[in-house]
Amino acid sequence: MIVLSTLHNVLSQAVTAQLHTAALLTRSGQLIAFATEGGRRPKDEVRMVVGVAMEMWQETQEECSMVESELGRIAVVRVGGESEPLLLLALNSTGDWGELETKGRVVAGHLAAALGQFSEYFE
Numbered sequence: 001m002i003v004l005s006t007l008h009n010v011l012s013q014a015v016t017a018q019l020h021t022a023a024l025l026t027r028s029g030q031l032i033a034f035a036t037e038g039g040r041r042p043k044d045e046v047r048m049v050v051g052v053a054m055e056m057w058q059e060t061q062e063e064c065s066m067v068e069s070e071l072g073r074i075a076v077v078r079v080g081g082e083s084e085p086l087l088l089l090a091l092n093s094t095g096d097w098g099e100l101e102t103k104g105r106v107v108a109g110h111l112a113a114a115l116g117q118f119s120e121y122f123e
Contacts, residue, residue, distance in 0.1 A: 004033050010114075011035035014107045018095030020072075021049055022107065024079070025088050029054040032087065049074055053090035064101055073097065077104040080112030087115065 011022040012035040020037035023046055034046045053076035056065045066075040073093045078085035089108045093100045 007033040007111075008035055010107065010111060014091070014103050016095075019091060019093040019100060019103060021046060021090075021092035023050050023053075023090045024111070025050055025054070025090060027057075027085060027088060045071070049092045050090050053088065057088055064104055066097060066100065073100055075100050075104045077108040079108045080116055086112065 007024055011024060011033060014022045015035050015037050017037055021034065021041055022036075023034035024032045026032065029050060031047065031050055034043075036046065049071055052067065052069055052071065052074050056067055056074070057076045059065075062078075064075060064077045066073060068074075071092055073095070075091045075093075077089045077091070079089050080086040089104060089111065091100055091104050091107075
């Protein structure tokens, strides 16, 4: 069973003052869970980050894609899966590109390991 509070806790561990938003979403762009720095970011802003991340994913479908936007730096990272990812991780930051990519890959790897047992349900 997937527990949303556990997903939120994992995402919260990635969040810092500079990497202020982490969101987990389906391949179709549905928001599953998110965490923001201090819990102060409105859900509408998180949805905008998810929208930009989905647009990037649909255009590139790379393991990790990043773009500079009005919202700051946004990365979308594949979470597990063979030919198709199980889920996608969207991150929003005002910090360093390298830190954004590194944290994204680490969190995505952790989530993939934990969610891999449910892969048949993500198809």
